[in-house]
Amino acid sequence: MNKLREVIAEQWEYRELLVRMTSRDLLLRYKQTVMGFGWAIFMPLVNTLIFSVIFTRVAVIDVGRPYPVYAFCGLVAWNFFSSALRFSVTSLTSNPSLVTKVYFPREIFPFSAVLVSLVDFAVSALVLAGLMWWYHVVPGWSLLLLPLVVAVLVLFTAATALMLAMGNLFYRDVKYLFEIVIAVWMFATSVVYPIGRVGGRLGAVLALNPMTHLIDAFRAVILDGRVPDHAFAITTGASIVMFLAAWLSFHAAEFDFAENL
Amino acid sequence: MAAVVFEGVWKKFRRGERHDSLRDLVPALVSRLARRSPAQGLADEEFWAVRDVSFEVRPGEALGIIGPNGAGKSTILKLLTKILRSTRGRIELNGRVGALIEVAAGFHPDLTGRENVYLQGAIMGMARAEIARKFDAIVDFSGVEEFIDTPVKRYSSGMNARLGFAIAGHLDPDILLIDEVLSVGDVGFQEKCVARMRELLARGVPLVFVSHNLSAVVELCTRAILVERGTVRFDGRPAEAVAEFRRARRDPIASGAQPDTDGIRITDVQLLQADGDCSPLFHTGQPMTVQVHYHAGRPVQRPHVAIDIHGVDGIYCAGINTRMDDYVLGTLDGDGRVELVIPKLALLPGCYTISAGILDAQGIRPLDLQSRAYPFSVVSERRDFGCVYLEHHWRHDAGLDARSPGETTVAPVACAPRRLTAAIAGVGGART
Numbered sequence: 112m113n114k115l116r117e118v119i120a121e122q123w124e125y126r127e128l129l130v131r132m133t134s135r136d137l138l139l140r141y142k143q144t145v146m147g148f149g150w151a152i153f154m155p156l157v158n159t160l161i162f163s164v165i166f167t168r169v170a171v172i173d174v175g176r177p178y179p180v181y182a183f184c185g186l187v188a189w190n191f192f193s194s195a196l197r198f199s200v201t202s203l204t205s206n207p208s209l210v211t212k213v214y215f216p217r218e219i220f221p222f223s224a225v226l227v228s229l230v231d232f233a234v235s236a237l238v239l240a241g242l243m244w245w246y247h248v249v250p251g252w253s254l255l256l257l258p259l260v261v262a263v264l265v266l267f268t269a270a271t272a273l274m275l276a277m278g279n280l281f282y283r284d285v286k287y288l289f290e291i292v293i294a295v296w297m298f299a300t301s302v303v304y305p306i307g308r309v310g311g312r313l314g315a316v317l318a319l320n321p322m323t324h325l326i327d328a329f330r331a332v333i334l335d336g337r338v339p340d341h342a343f344a345i346t347t348g349a350s351i352v353m354f355l356a357a358w359l360s361f362h363a364a365e366f367d368f369a370e371n372l
Numbered sequence: 373m374a375a376v377v378f379e380g381v382w383k384k385f386r387r388g389e390r391h392d393s394l395r396d397l398v399p400a401l402v403s404r405l406a407r408r409s410p411a412q413g414l415a416d417e418e419f420w421a422v423r424d425v426s427f428e429v430r431p432g433e434a435l436g437i438i439g440p441n442g443a444g445k446s447t448i449l450k451l452l453t454k455i456l457r458s459t460r461g462r463i464e465l466n467g468r469v470g471a472l473i474e475v476a477a478g479f480h481p482d483l484t485g486r487e488n489v490y491l492q493g494a495i496m497g498m499a500r501a502e503i504a505r506k507f508d509a510i511v512d513f514s515g516v517e518e519f520i521d522t523p524v525k526r527y528s529s530g531m532n533a534r535l536g537f538a539i540a541g542h543l544d545p546d547i548l549l550i551d552e553v554l555s556v557g558d559v560g561f562q563e564k565c566v567a568r569m570r571e572l573l574a575r576g577v578p579l580v581f582v583s584h585n586l587s588a589v590v591e592l593c594t595r596a597i598l599v600e601r602g603t604v605r606f607d608g609r610p611a612e613a614v615a616e617f618r619r620a621r622r623d624p625i626a627s628g629a630q631p632d633t634d635g636i637r638i639t640d641v642q643l644l645q646a647d648g649d650c651s652p653l654f655h656t657g658q659p660m661t662v663q664v665h666y667h668a669g670r671p672v673q674r675p676h677v678a679i680d681i682h683g684v685d686g687i688y689c690a691g692i693n694t695r696m697d698d699y700v701l702g703t704l705d706g707d708g709r710v711e712l713v714i715p716k717l718a719l720l721p722g723c724y725t726i727s728a729g730i731l732d733a734q735g736i737r738p739l740d741l742q743s744r745a746y747p748f749s750v751v752s753e754r755r756d757f758g759c760v761y762l763e764h765h766w767r768h769d770a771g772l773d774a775r776s777p778g779e780t781t782v783a784p785v786a787c788a789p790r791r792l793t794a795a796i797a798g799v800g801g802a803r804t
Contacts, residue, residue: 124497131494139482212474213495214454366457369450370385 115355118362121216128215132223136198137230151231152238155186162186162303172304176334177246180239185302187239188329191232192268192322193293198224199272200289203280203368210372217365218358221272229265243334251336260328260339263347267321270354273361280368301326321346373466375547375578376429376452381461383422383447383602421447422458423602429547434579436593436610438586438617440744444602445582449473449551452580467546468497472565475536481525485516485535488524492539506542513564514538528755534561541568548572548579562653562751566592584723584747586614587652621745636672636704638740640665641728643748654717656752656761662712664728666740671705676735679712680727681719682744683759689719695735718761719750 122129141147159182166172166182174181202220203210210217243250279285300322301307307327309317317323324346328339422444429435437445450456451463453471478495479488489510493503503510511517514535516527524532550569569592573579583589589596589610596613598606598620606616642650644661654660664677678693692712694701701710725744732739754761 127499128494128497131491131500135480135483135487135491138487139480142482208474208477209495212455212477213471215495215497366454369455 114359114362118216118218118358122218122222125215125219129219129222129226132219133226133230136223136227140227148231148234151234155183155190155235156238158186158303159183166304174305176248180242180246180248180334181330182303183239183242184330184334185326187232187235188264188326189297189300189302189322190235191228192264192271193297194231195225195228195268196272196275196289196293198227199276200279200286202272203276204283204286204372207372211369216362217368218273218361221276221361222269224276225265225269225272228268239333248334250333253332253336253338256332256338257329260325260332260343263343263350264325264329266354267325267346267350270350270357273354273357277361277364281371296320296322299323318342321349374428374430374464375466376427376435376580377462377464378425378427378448378452379462379464381422381425381448381451381458381463382420383444383451383456384418384459385421385447386417420602422451424461425599425602425604426461427597427604427607429578429580431578432573432576433595434573434581434593436589436596436613437580437582437599438584438589438596438613439599439605440621443599445599446551447602448599449549449580449582452549465547468543469547469549470496470540470543470545471549471551472537472540473549473551475540476532479524479532479536482523484523485511485520485527489520489535489539492536493543496540496543498543510535510538510542513541515561530755537561537565541565545572545577548577550579550581551583584725585652585749586617586747587650590614618742618745621742635670636666636668636675636730636739638664638728638730638742639667639707641726641742641746643726643746652748654719654748654750656718656720656750656754657716657763660714660717662714662726662728663709664712664730665707665709666704666730667707668704671703672739673703674733675701675704675739676731676733677701677710677712678729678731678735680729680743682725682727683722687759689724689759693731693735695731716763717750718763720754720756720759720761721750721752722759723747723749 141150144150146153159179162182163179166174167178172178199221202224203217206220210220275285275289279289299306299317299320306317306320306323307314324339324342328343328346331337331339331343425444425448427435437448439445447456449471451458452465453469453473476492478492480491483491489507490500490503494500498506511520514531514537516531516535519527519531524535527535548569566588569579573592579592581589581593593610595608596606596610597604598613598617600620605620606613640663642663642665643652643654644663645651645654646659662679664679676693676695678691678695680688680692681690683689694710724747726746726748727741727743728746729741729743730739731737752761
């Protein structure tokens with residue numbers, strides 16, 4: 112518990128740097144691009160279009176509301192998760208001079224990757240609002256729970272980001288493995304279709320996927336005007352535990368980073 | 373209370389590559405389980421880079437760390453800055469640490485000077501408001517105001533370092549760590565840096581100074597430790613530490629071959645400026661005099677004196693001796709000195725070391741040798757590449773084809789070489 116207080120205190124001390132690194136990455140990401148933040152919206156929009164054609168024309172499924180809104184909502188949340196992780200994986204290995212020459216809490220690298228994606232997430236959330244207006248989807252009081260759902264999503268993403276960044280520093284295989292896992296993971300999550308409808312033993316396994324519960328909760332509070340179910344509560348607890356465990360083990364290993372890069 | 377405590381510190385390193393891919397992990401884990409090597413011992417590829425080093429630095433104290441390359445000086449500094457963690461021992465730093473090490477490490481080439489000041493400042497632990505308050509002073513100190521809104525990828529390496537030092541210099545640290553500050557920038561800038569160090573020292577800020585520049589250590593520090601092969605060989609007054617370092621740098625073969633102390637010995641080597649000043653900072657194209665002081669316990673027939681100059685990266689820049697120059701010293705007895713006068717030092721900016729030796733009449737067997745014991749720095753406005761300055765000028769004959777026979781004779785033009793260098797580098801898009 113003391114260790115935990117120590118890492119949090121240190122992170123707080125370096126909060127300015129976290130903000131700086133995040134704005135550095137944002138600046139760099141969209142420097143010399145014409146579309147700028149447009150890219151943050153473009154990807155989920157294209158995916159929404161593709162899946163809308165598939166699931167409203169080819170293999171029609173009923174999701175209980177306009178499919179494009181359903182898909183875009185899921186894709187916005189999923190894109191936040193996957194892009195945060197994609198940037199985190201290489202966040203330590205792509206900054207070798209900082210890792211080997213200067214000291215500051217190394218968590219800043221994966222954390223700023225998550226924050227950068229969170230900014231993109233906020234931008235595409237505006238598009239989601241536009242889409243909902245277009246399809247006359249009116250959110251209810253449950254929208255007040257959105258900050259909580261997003262907080263848990265961020266926590267779970269950050270936990271995974273810490274582990275991946277650390278893993279890739281020691282073993283560069285992680286970067287390649289990640290690309291495969293994230294592709295499979297998306298189709299095992301209720302991003303563009305309700306995966307909860309899968310029954311049997313496979314369904315039971317798929318129900319263990321925290322991202323499904325997080326995205327379901329995200330849709331529930333935004334589109335359905337529903338309070339998230341008990342699965343979300345369990346995911347919340349698990350995410351907190353995972354995040355703390357990931358942070359502590361990252362902290363324990365960070366002194367070896369400079370020697371292993 | 374000591375500001376810096378370094379107590380019984382050991383640091384273990386691994387030689388060569390470690391397993392970087394998962395494929396190597398499994399065998400490594402298996403062998404680790406099988407061997408069960410104790411955490412304190414050394415495995416095959418491991419060695420101690422720092423062995424049982426202890427020191428303390430109190431407010432107002434300036435500790436110099438000297439020693440040959442690879443002795444563990446930089447490792448000690450990295451342990452102090454928390455980049456590395458000690459294998460054993462206790463390291464304590466009480467207060468905000470300002471490190472004049474890798475001052476431009478956080479710079480991103482695509483960001484402007486201004487953006488990088490804020491970024492690097494935050495990396496060094498400054499709050500945004502603090503940087504904003506000191507921004508003008510930082511830019512002023514660095515001397516790059518004209519280019520502050522230019523991406524730093526277009527900066528010269530000198531400008532980069534100057535901006536970095538300016539940021540680090542404006543951090544108000546409780547403890548200052550410095551690594552080779554005197555090898556960066558031109559004279560004016562170095563003087564500014566030293567003045568800033570003195571100012572902090574005068575305020576009682578404790579200082580740890582790692583350097584090859586022995587004169588600077590003697591001048592600035594109140595105490596010095598000599599580190600060799602990871603251990604402290606000497607701890608005490610800077611002048612004594614430097615003397616001990618020079619004694620240790622005597623070639624062991626030479627001292628073995630000449631065990632009797634009444635042979636000939638080099639007692640001191642001094643590097644002098646044109647005005648006879650003893651500062652170790654020389655200018656490209658300016659004179660340098662190397663004085664070798666000797667003491668001969670008994671007459672030595674026709675020995676030779678040899679001087680070598682090496683770059684800090686080990687490049688052998690020059691080797692000069694009296695034998696090759698047919699300069700006869702005659703019989704040496706008692707005390708005396710031999711001077712090597714270099715009217716124009718043809719070295720480009722950087723750190724160099726001088727080795728001095730006295731050889732026998734055949735110029736083969738060293739009677740005394742102090743290898744790389746006398747460091748000096750060269751500074752200059754010149755920005756040529758390499759380590760040697762070749763005196764030169766340019767000529768350009770245009771219109772040598774037959775198109776305009778009436779105008780073929782164009783007077784050769786001697787260009788200002790400095791501008792031309794910048795022009796070439798500009799065309800290539802390289803960092804100048």
